[in-house]
Amino acid sequence: MTSPFVPASTSRPRKRVVLLGATGSIGENTLRVINAHRDKLELVGIAARANWGKLAAIAREHNVRHVGVFEDEAFRAARADASSFPPDTKIVGGLAGLVELSQLPEADIVLVAVVGTTGLEPALAALAAGKALALASKEILVLAGKFVMASARANHARLLPVDSEHNAVFQCLEGHRHEAVRRIILTASGGAFRDWPAERLAHVTPADALKHPNWAMGPKVTVDSATLANKGLELIEAQWLFGLQCDQCTTVLHPQSIVHSLVEFTDGALLAQLCPPSMTFPIQHALLHPERVNGVEAPLDFSRLIGLEFRPVDETRFPMLRLARHCMRIGGVAPAVFNAANEIAVAAFLAHRIPYLAIPRVVEQTLDTITNFEPGDLAAVLATDSEARRVATSRLA
Template sequence: MKKLTILGATGSIGTQALDVIRKEEENFSLVAVSAHSNWKSIINILEEFNPSYVAMTEINAYNEVVKYCRDRNKKTSVIFGMEGLNAISTLHEVDIVLTSIVGMVGLKPTFNAIKAGKDIALANKETLVVGGKIIMDEVNKHKVKLLPVDSEHSAIFQCLSGNSKDEVDKIIITASGGPFRGKKIEELQNILPEEALKHPRWNMGKKISIDSATLMNKGLEVIEAHYLFGLDYDDIQVVVHPQSIVHSMVQYKDGSVIAQMGTTDMRLPIQYALNYPKRKTVIGEKLNFYNMENLTFEKPDLTTFKPLKLAYEAGKAGGFAPTILNGANEASVELFLNKEIKFLQIGNILEEALNKFHSSEDLSIESIIDMDKKVREYVFKHFKL
């Protein structure tokens, strides 16, 4: 039986991971969970799964969970803040940590979990985007498994299975195109957050949905793939595939292409990562090829969706550039969701931040966190209404 910590248990990935555990309760024991402010969902998790540890990163939510545990005489340890995230990521009894927190906050607990010898099921793009080399060095040093949960990287991971990296020509990351696929700049001038949140295929959290609308999510995935699979950026291609049936592909030097296909159900890559190297009975629906619509593929529009182009540039620049890109994006998305900037300003802010801040090679976890803070402060100061 595998013993799990879930960082971000109340978000989209976390809640779907709980579905997997329900389906395979004989295979998994949920030892610890975290959330930011959704204390009501955490209480539901405590009632159903009775984990030994909970970490909350918002003080009022932390107090509510502490009160609940005290009133019910529960033995669950409730820990606050980053200290709590680090504590539940490094527990002696835990085998695997699912990191499904959204954003930079996932970097440090993931790093500490790897140092503690834990296998990682990674659903936090930002960890590899900002700290890729440091993280992969630790993975190799401690000989832990880093198992991708994002559907695209899970697909590539599966397509590479049994083959040598030397035989790979390129990897192909598919993108749905988001809610504004095919739109031009002039059509996106007055887009509202509620429009950008309407993803045509996937049910995701707010931040990731906006990243999908700008194609920034594909940019983050390109940088993540560079570190996960050790390929040059010129060998990582993004293709728009609106049906979201082909989750990604690998083209080999002989011209053969291996694709991984499946339904638009994130429980499938979660289940694969948590059970790796075994495959378990499907938790959702299987593909029905008789009912499948046409599969189409398009070149992304890098002029309209500037963040994807900037992500390639930041990845190739290296150093702090991916951190600068990511920090500016997280701050810009927050401003857009609060209706304090326009949709197209997101790409412009990313470009301005990349031009303003120096991209050094002197990287550490602390220097990355410091740069991220500076970038966010700059964006909020100069662009917030």
């Protein structure tokens, strides 16, 4: 019989990791993985938006000598209290600082987990330097998928997805030919309101929206999970990551969040990736790929697993998914407009400025206002992103 197994791996040197977004939810889970595998992973650079005190604690624990603080006031505060960091620590600030960290000569892999568009230039810088890029910020491919993927190809750099759904697809696709894929199916938990009657949605509060039944995530992503904007962004991201057509990327509701994605092949067979709903699984896979070692979390216990449920998605109940799929079909800058308008609308909802059901209204009005076009360069994408934010803000009233 032909063995399905690859040869046993030989001893590998420790991978040196730069972590952008070290103080957020993904960052915290990444640190758990690194702490569990210090014989295989070494943290050499860290960055955060503003929480320099937490960065200092991480730097001391891991003896990190390269630190980035994005916001100017926090950067100045960190520099003023440099004694909180290990001796000889280089503290850099702003976007230029994140780009510098992404290109550290000693780094092997850069994990980008900063929220929003801030991670775009650092991600491109990492690819240009030939680093492996572990991507947790889905906005990067939504905004600039064609530029990011072109850079990865041109620089022969590896791009490893950290989002649980895309990481699951990646695992299912390994060893298979591209033309053998019929479609991919991303699962969606349905968020905090999946079982609420439609009439209750008019009275949703931010506190309600932040009660995710399965995942512990930041506030913006948790709201996106409830509206299914998150799944729409993930479908767009998947199209770029795996080189698929729009109709090859689909989604299904799966309340248990145990099956993270499925791949259907041309022979009708389905492969699925299952694990508990913890980001440590995809993070560890991305950082240590292709090696597999003991995980941070306990695996699934099938003696206690009662059942797995799947439901079709009703796009009338989840208009954000409908809008995202529209943007996916027409391409151009439409996905960037969708992303920017959604960020503005979600922030307004969390600040009690607009009701929950106004989020898709703001996004749709912004999409209707901005003329779609095919961007020739990154500057055009970023300019459209800024314009979409301005338009969306004007639609909040």
